[in-house]
Amino acid sequence: MNDNRPKQTDRQVLRVDNLRIEVKTDAGPGPVLVDDVSFTLCKGEVLGLIGESGAGKSTIGLASMVYTRSGCYITGGKIVFLDNDLRELNSDQRRNTRGVKIAYIAQSAAASFNPALTIYEQVCEVAVRHGLMNFADAKREAIKLFRELELPNPDTFGDRYPHQVSGGQLQRAMAAMAMVAKPDLLIFDEPTTALDVTTQVEVLASFRKLIREHGTAALYITHDLAVVAQIADRIMVLRHGKMVELGDATQILQHPTQEYTQKLVAERVAASTHEFVESDESGEALLKIDRVSASYRTLVKVINGVTLDIRRGDTVAVVGESGSGKSTLARILVGLLPREEGDIRFAGESLPPRLKDRSKDQLRRIQMIYQMPDVALNPQQTLLEIIGRPVSFYFNKSGDQVRQRVTELLRQIDLPESFITRRPGELSGGQKQRVSIARALAAEPELIICDEVTSALDPLVAEEILRLLKRLQDELGVAYMFITHDLGTVKRIANKVAVMLKGQLVAFGPTPKVFAPPFHPYTELLLSSVPEMRADWLDEVLAKRRQLV
């Protein structure tokens, strides 16, 4: 250590000054993605970048490696890494910084691992190609990291191809890939967002252990305040590419000074402390699912003997990890996947297993809303066509009547009448999801199946959609089957909850009952895995799990 230099700069790994990133198209300059953002990062420190989608978090993360996605350009500011301004390096020097000194961990390991190469080839590549180690040494280093990250069979794990290991394991393998060249800075870009909550806990713990033991500086990008609370020392809140607030993690999470941060924090607190919705048993029976089983061409049942019932006005949440059969259950209900055993009775009559055997009226009474409005709405059609289609299909209405009904529906979902001529591309994510809701309502259904309808949305927008759904239920008396992996949403909206595990129903009943002791062990695991904003939450959970084992 050189004592002549001030300590602060001695430990400084990254300094970003007045960073500006813009979109440039052939037609001229586009929107400004990042505007006047500055921060510093010291050795061993973790800075959390928080914000909604479009806030510029990932763009800043990538810019720290002087990389921008196609069409985006860094137009101003300095990115000083150790002692060099990265923007002044030539392309070979930049290349020799990437992966070696600054490494990136992406949101989806499944997409970021090359399916054609083994895990070893990809993990060792950085060190080998940059001439830091030979393949055998890199492999030894990789095995060491696999062991640190608690991957199964660390000695042979790398021989496998990405599709042969689970999502959580692959996400940890990506951390190994980033660490193999012993970088000074790690960029985590929403690294646990694509994982199930139960897996997220373990992966988060591995990441934190890795950062602490190696003393690496890290940028941790996420939209989840509770996740960032577990790992970050300081937090920067971003909105529309501008910095809202930068401060100590505890200060930001407990005493936010800016209104926007306060709103974000309040929303997150509300999500975890919300009172249970009281269960109302007065409604008449609407849907009875009786010992239903089904499979996809194979002998393994994806849904096995599920029994549950929904009353009018109910909101039944179906929760479970990915692969637990939540969406499959919905597909069976609407007839996309024919059930093989059991019975489904809707308002007293048995529904034919297959979609094509159902009457128009049977189809009308159950509608569905999907996770991704972008995929579920035809981009070539106007809202009149999208929402008007079920009106004319189910009720044989004339052109004028359809238009009138669509206008009425737009009013119900709080969109201006003038939107009737717009196409989905001209709407925001939240507005698109509203249109999906209107399309479902147009059929005047008695049951709406909502498949992860808020998971692709930012928290504040999701909150509005939930409120809209609740209001529509009060007005129209429609029942919801609400498929979700977010337990906060469940507490807020559902009066009943069904917990699924590997195609079977492990718990079903009024939410306050299912979510209170005595729990089914799996329900307890799920509940305890939901991150909380307390900084010591992760330690507590880990300690508790260790006791159980």
Next chain:
Amino acid sequence: MFKLISQRVALGLLTLLLASALIFLGVEALPGDLASKLLANNATPENLAALRLELGLDRPMLVRYWEWLSHMLQGDFGASLSNKRAIIGDLGPRALNTFFLAGYAAVIAVPLAVALGIIAAIRQGGIFDRLVNVVTLFSISVPEFFIGYVLVMLLAVKIRLFPVLSNVTPDTDFMQRLYLTFLPMATMVMVVVAHMMRMTRASVLAVMASPYIEMAILKGLPKWRIVVQHALPNALAPILNVVALNLAYLIVGVVVVEVVFVYPGMGQWIVDSVSKKDLPVVQACGMIFAAVFITLNILADVLAIISNPRLRHPR
């Protein structure tokens, strides 16, 4: 994976069977039968009836189809009408000539096309990329006989580098053959390279948009390594398919090129036989072409299946 591959092979055999039926029916549907063609001007009703009986043409179509097919499976393609010789005797050397020319063109065209495609993808939007695109677009748009004649005019007439005609005999030695068939080979290379090169470029570029390519960039790998090691293996399936299609074209589509250069291959023979109404020869050549086409396509399918790591290494 074994199941998938055997499915493909079975489907290929079925396609070949259908093709044989089509070829047979196509010839059946022509006005006048074999007997009337054989007799030509001597076709009195009595002669015709006698010959039909002798040739077995009075029997039901299905029986004759079966006979034709089963003989062919044993290597007996019947006799030519024009010279009365067994077709198989003439077919052998001609098929070899065609395969030689196709192989010659393929050995040069496939590596050239894939390499050009990869370089164009690496230098996307650069001068090289644009130049290659324009040249290949031109060579796709121009018919092959025209390219052939232009090459003859430039390289055989203006500068007397190569012969105008590709006269090979069974005794011509290998080096001499390579020299004599240079111009038809060059013509065919120009026709097929464009297609394969554009497909290679397009499928490599499509893969270049994947998140794992961004990851490779963020690992600081050089561009050529990203393209060759990370993008190419994932772009193989469409490239293999277009290569197979073009290899098949090299054999089946050579008809015109062989005629232009008077090269004694199957293409020239089929054109001759059509004009002489020598139907058994046309049928035999048609079957060989169909078999080659289908085999190459199955081969491409099988290789594409093998190139998929998910199928090669199941969970």
